[in-house]
Amino acid sequence: xxxxxxxxxxxxxxxxxxxxxxxxxxxxxxxxxxxxxxxxxxxxxxxxxxxxxxxxxxxxxxxxxxxxxxxxxxxxxxxxxxxxxxxxxxxxxxxxxxxxxxxxxxxxxxxxxxxxxxxxxxxxxxxxxxxxxxx
Amino acid sequence: xxxxxxxxxxxxxxxxxxxxxxxxxxxxxxxxxxxxxxxxxxxxxxxxxxxxxxxxxxxxxxxxxxxxxxxxxxxxxxxxxxxxxxxxxxxxxxxxxxxxxxxxxxxxxxxxxxxxxxxxxxxxxxxxxxxxxxxxxxxxxxxxxxxxxxxxxxxxxxxxxxxxxxxxxxxxxxxxxxxxxxxxxxxxxxxxxxxxxxxxxxxxxxxxxxxxxxxxxxxxxxxxxxxxxxxxxxxxxxxxxxxxxxxxxxxxxxxxxxxxxxxxxxxxxxxxxxxxxxxxxxxxxxxxxxxxxxxxxxxxxxxxxxxxxxxxxxxxxxxxxxxxxxxxxxxxxxxxxxxxxxxxxxxxxxxxxxxxxxxxxxxxxxxxxxxxxxxxxxxxxxxxxxxxxxxxxxxxxxxxxxxxxxxxxxxxxxxxxxxxxxxxxxxxxxxxxxxxxxxxxxxxxxxxxxxxxxxxxxxxxxxxxxxxxxxxxxxxxxxxxxxxxxxxxxxxxxxxxxxxxxxxxxxxxxxxxxxxxxxxxx
Numbered sequence: 001x002x003x004x005x006x007x008x009x010x011x012x013x014x015x016x017x018x019x020x021x022x023x024x025x026x027x028x029x030x031x032x033x034x035x036x037x038x039x040x041x042x043x044x045x046x047x048x049x050x051x052x053x054x055x056x057x058x059x060x061x062x063x064x065x066x067x068x069x070x071x072x073x074x075x076x077x078x079x080x081x082x083x084x085x086x087x088x089x090x091x092x093x094x095x096x097x098x099x100x101x102x103x104x105x106x107x108x109x110x111x112x113x114x115x116x117x118x119x120x121x122x123x124x125x126x127x128x129x130x131x132x133x134x135x
Numbered sequence: 136x137x138x139x140x141x142x143x144x145x146x147x148x149x150x151x152x153x154x155x156x157x158x159x160x161x162x163x164x165x166x167x168x169x170x171x172x173x174x175x176x177x178x179x180x181x182x183x184x185x186x187x188x189x190x191x192x193x194x195x196x197x198x199x200x201x202x203x204x205x206x207x208x209x210x211x212x213x214x215x216x217x218x219x220x221x222x223x224x225x226x227x228x229x230x231x232x233x234x235x236x237x238x239x240x241x242x243x244x245x246x247x248x249x250x251x252x253x254x255x256x257x258x259x260x261x262x263x264x265x266x267x268x269x270x271x272x273x274x275x276x277x278x279x280x281x282x283x284x285x286x287x288x289x290x291x292x293x294x295x296x297x298x299x300x301x302x303x304x305x306x307x308x309x310x311x312x313x314x315x316x317x318x319x320x321x322x323x324x325x326x327x328x329x330x331x332x333x334x335x336x337x338x339x340x341x342x343x344x345x346x347x348x349x350x351x352x353x354x355x356x357x358x359x360x361x362x363x364x365x366x367x368x369x370x371x372x373x374x375x376x377x378x379x380x381x382x383x384x385x386x387x388x389x390x391x392x393x394x395x396x397x398x399x400x401x402x403x404x405x406x407x408x409x410x411x412x413x414x415x416x417x418x419x420x421x422x423x424x425x426x427x428x429x430x431x432x433x434x435x436x437x438x439x440x441x442x443x444x445x446x447x448x449x450x451x452x453x454x455x456x457x458x459x460x461x462x463x464x465x466x467x468x469x470x471x472x473x474x475x476x477x478x479x480x481x482x483x484x485x486x487x488x489x490x491x492x493x494x495x496x497x498x499x500x501x502x503x504x505x506x507x508x509x510x511x512x513x514x515x516x517x518x519x520x521x522x523x524x525x526x527x528x529x530x531x532x533x534x535x536x537x538x539x540x541x542x543x544x545x546x547x548x549x550x551x552x553x554x555x556x557x558x559x560x561x562x563x564x565x566x567x568x569x570x571x572x573x574x575x576x577x578x579x580x581x582x583x584x585x586x587x588x589x590x591x592x593x594x595x596x597x598x599x600x601x602x603x604x605x606x607x608x609x610x611x612x613x614x615x616x617x618x619x620x621x622x623x624x625x626x627x628x629x630x631x632x633x634x635x636x637x638x639x640x641x642x643x644x645x646x647x648x649x650x651x652x653x654x655x656x657x
Contacts, residue, residue, distance in 0.1 A: 025604070028375070028599050028603055028604045028607060029604070035375065039374075040378045043378045043385070043386075047386060050225060050229060050551055051224070053555050053556060054555045085366060085374070093351070095348075096347055096348050096355075097210075098367075104214075108217045109213075110220065113220035116221045116223070116411065116415075117223065117224060117411045120227060120411045124407070125408060
């Protein structure tokens with residue numbers, strides 16, 4: 001991804017955040033099965049869009065895969081939990097817990113913890129001379 | 136159960152309360168001006184700041200309310216704490232680094248100070264200060280309620296009011312005298328105790344119930360709880376409730392003044408590099424008590440080793456008093472008291488600052504002696520919070536959720552987006568804060584009130600959290616008004632540290648390792 005495109009990620013973030021917040025509000029006011037899916041995906045992707053807005057070019061250039069991967073992990077985990085919890089799949093417990101609960105703990109808790117902490121620290125002071133002069 | 140038969144517990148808890156008072160006395164001698172009182176003189180290191188942020192965020196809500204909520208809802212209660220995986224990074228990437236950089240170039244002590252700097256609007260500042268004051272009453276109330284429940288159990292005080300009164304007295308004794316210096320150093324002691332206590336209790340919970348496999352099997356095979364107790368949405372939390380928790384606690388963390396306030400205190404902004412590691416790991420370890428006691432108590436009830444709880448909030452005290460060795464119970468209960476008090480003292484300080492600094496300044500009438508008035512305000516806001524909590528009459532976690540939601544809906548959009556995106560205008564910030572505040576308080580009032588029979592229930596689908604609606608609406612209003620408004624000019628130095636365009640040098644307090652000036656951190 002080129003520098004120009006990476007900065008565009010941040011420029012596009014407010015538009016995506018507007019769409020996401022409006023979609024979540026509508027889902028919460030309407031309710032129903034479709035609203036559950038809409039709100040679940042919105043709630044898990046929203047923090048990723050906020051990070052895109054809050055970070056400078058450094059993160060986008062050094063780890064261009066980070067935000068898409070984080071978004072995929074959170075979004076797919078949320079979708080997986082909803083699908084498994086719908087009762088359409090019979091599955092034995094793993095380590096004493098239903099697979100949906102395990103997916104919830106790992107995909108929405110443990111993996112983001114490791115990924116976010118590592119990337120924040122790894123990109124914090126890389127190439128500071130260049131990064132203080134741009135957005 | 137009164138613990139007069141277990142004197143070691145009383146002695147340990149008593150020693151801890153005396154230690155906290157001693158820190159208050161020591162801190163009082165070091166508190167000389169408003170900067171010391173409100174932001175600990177901006178001379179706090181990374182480890183202290185990280186643990187203080189963790190202990191301010193994790194409170195009676197986590198240590199007492201969490202196990203209580205798990206007893207009632209099952210593992211679906213974990214949706215509240217799952218976002219801990221990314222919230223530490225989110226905090227640092229968005230408002231954290233910006234607030235710390237702002238404190239390097241302007242005199243900012245509070246969250247409404249930052250709003251005033253960014254938007255130069257009295258309306259936006261006043262709205263933020265009112266949100267902070269109202270949210271403080273609810274959050275401080277939740278802590279005092281938790282403290283009352285705990286002290287009543289430990290000292291066998293006979294009534295909740297006595298427990299709350301004792302806790303309030305100790306809090307006021309060190310909070311009024313020592314301000315944030317007392318708060319931040321007691322937070323350090325409390326944070327260490329909380330982490331150690333949570334880890335040890337988790338081990339004890341597994342040992343008492345025969346290990347993880349036995350524990351989950353007891354719950355799944357019982358009639359009282361059943362396998363649904365371990366499912367992500369459990370028997371009582373539909374998907375909209377669960378993801379509502381995830382949204383409010385994952386994104387709403389960006390509007391929590393008790394956490395954001397701590398970023399002002401860091402002596403060197405370059406140390407933010409390690410903040411997510413310190414904050415995220417300490418929070419994760421503390422959550423072991425939520426899971427440990429939250430599952431151990433239902434397992435014990437399922438096996439008939441413990442009577443079913445009449446009040447779910449009693450889960451943690453009962454487990455500690457009945458199923459842990461006496462010394463360990465004393466230490467962990469001190470850790471739980473620590474968790475509650477560290478959050479409470481943060482709120483006493485933040486609420487006082489809102490009343491004596493932010494609101495008068497927003498109305499153009501700053502007070503002459505904010506330090507003295509701040510001490511009076513600590514007493515006033517604490518007493519009001521205690522009265523509100525005493526009359527609330529529901530779970531600690533639910534009062535805490537409402538308080539968290541109030542800060543989230545009112546402040547998160549303005550602080551997360553408003554500080555990072557230059558298109559956000561003063562009008563958009565004001566509209567967003569007012570929308571979040573009015574919706575959250577209004578919907579909660581409609582849901583809880585019993586005084587006026589003619590008033591409707593909140594017009595929301597089943598399972599939808601009022602706080603989630605208020606937060607989504609607050610973000611929507613912020614973006615809508617911003618897109619529709621003409622962009623406003625931002626001072627070049629503010630633009631450099633907040634938006635990230637241009638250059639600025641952020642001063643750093645001299646430290647042993649580095650002095651002078653440092654570039655604004657990423």
